[in-house]
Amino acid sequence: MKDRRTPSEPEALWKEDDMAGGQKVRAMVVILRTNGCCWVRHGGCTMCGYREASLNNVTEKDLESQLETALSRYSGEPFVKIYTSGSFLDDNEIPAPFRKKVYETFSGCSRLLFESRPEFITEETVKELPPNVTVALGLESSDPEVLEKSVHKGFAPEDIRRAGTLLKSHNIGVRTYLLLKPPFLTESAAIEDAVSSALFADGFSDEISVNPLNVQHGTMVERLWKKGEFRPPWIWSLFEVFRRLSGKVSARVISSPSGGGSQRGVHNCGQCDRSALDAIERFNFSQDISDLNVSCGCAEKWKLCMESGKILGTPADVERDFGNELMLKVI
Ligand code: SF4
Ligand SMILES: [Zn+2]
Known part of the structure; x- marks a missing residue:
């Protein structure tokens, strides 16, 4: 099929709420189309579908017209997030003169956020x-x-610690992303992993954003998911991570789940998903775990799935594969 996406238009642009200077503010989010993440040439990360958002013929001029389109929709939001399909600080993806242009264009904003691999x-x-x-x-x-x-990330946690510490030594803000439920981890191991990762990140992060795995097209995780060998995490697991971290970290702990409430994204039973996701949105700003007081009968099923998943050692959808009765027999 012919790719109709033009390199001179951003992949996506929207507005949302976020925090800047300790206050809830409007943010403009721009996803730039670039030539993609350098790591994709080495196979990429197991859950990353960003290669689908990249092209291979994006020039500096194209990036400039993408920026112009973004500016035509900019209404002075104090927070601007510029995502690429990889690293904003990689010269091969974003040429240094264009980076400078972005810094100058948004120099009046309270916050300008972008992502980069540590190298x-x-x-x-x-x-x-x-x-x-x-x-x-x-x-x-x-x-x-x-x-x-x-994850097949291609760097070690210590590389991120080095990068985060360097940024902090220059008084630059750091938001660290964690992945809730990388492939092959059971639900309970995923919770433990996210909690210990947040404690590790706290030393160099102003914010820690916990991203529940969302099954993206064309990824290795999608193949596992299609075979029933992977279930995205429960929203209850995200609540559990927030609860366990409460009072233990100084960074603000947040989450903006993509695909939340769908089969590919973080989800509960379907009945309580909307109210649970709304609770996360409230918690993002309040940091008050009492905002997570949502109840639903499926919390018992979640506990059951965690126990049986732990015994069977599987990240699969045990509820779908075995049903309630068998899960009870297993534990
Ligand atoms: S480093 Fe980031 S953009 Fe690159 S493959 Fe991994 S998740 Fe995707
Ligand atoms: Zn429910």
């Missing part, structure tokens, strides 16, 4: 950053084995 976070790139910048780091997990075998 592009060097003394040289960091010293060029204006003070309103927050760099998002995709740590995913602080367990080296999970990062290597399950």
Whole structure:
């Protein structure tokens, strides 16, 4: 099929709420079309479908017209997030003069956020950053084995710690992303992994964003999911991570689940998903775990699935595969 996407238009643009300067503000989110993440050439990460958002013929001029389109829809939001399909600080993806242009264009904003892999976070790139910048780091997990075998990230947790510490030493904001339920981890192991990863990230992060795995097209995780060998995490598991971290970290802990409530995204029984996701939205701003007081009968099923998943050692959809009665027999 012919790709109708033009390199001179951004992949997506929308507005949402977020925090800047300790206040809830409007944010403009722009997804730029770029030539994609350098790591994709090495196979990419097991859950990442960003290659679908990348093209291979994007020039600096194209990026400039994408920026112009974004500016035509910009209404002075204090927070601007510029996502690429990889690393904003990679010269091969975003040429240095274009980066400078973005810094100048949004120099009046309270916050300008973008993502980068740690290998592009060097003394040289960091010293060029204006003070309103927050760099998002995709740590995913602080367990080296999970990062290597399950996520196939291509760097070690210590690389992220080095990058985060360097950014903080220059007073640059850091938002660290964690992946809730990387493939091959059971539901309970995924909760433990997210909690210990957040404790690791707290030393160099202003914010820790817990991203529940969302099954994206064309990924290795999608193949597992289609065979019934992977169930995206329950929303209850995300609640559990928030509860366990409460009072234990100084960073703000947040989550903006993509695909929440769908079979591909973080979900509960279907009945309580909307109210549980709304509770997360409230918690993002309040940081008050009493905002997570949602109840539904499926919380018992979640516990059952966790117990049987732990005994069987599987991240699969045990509820779908075995049903309630068998799960009870297993535990
Ligand atoms: S998750 Fe990030 S680092 Fe991994 S392939 Fe995707 S864009 Fe690249
Ligand atoms: Zn429910």
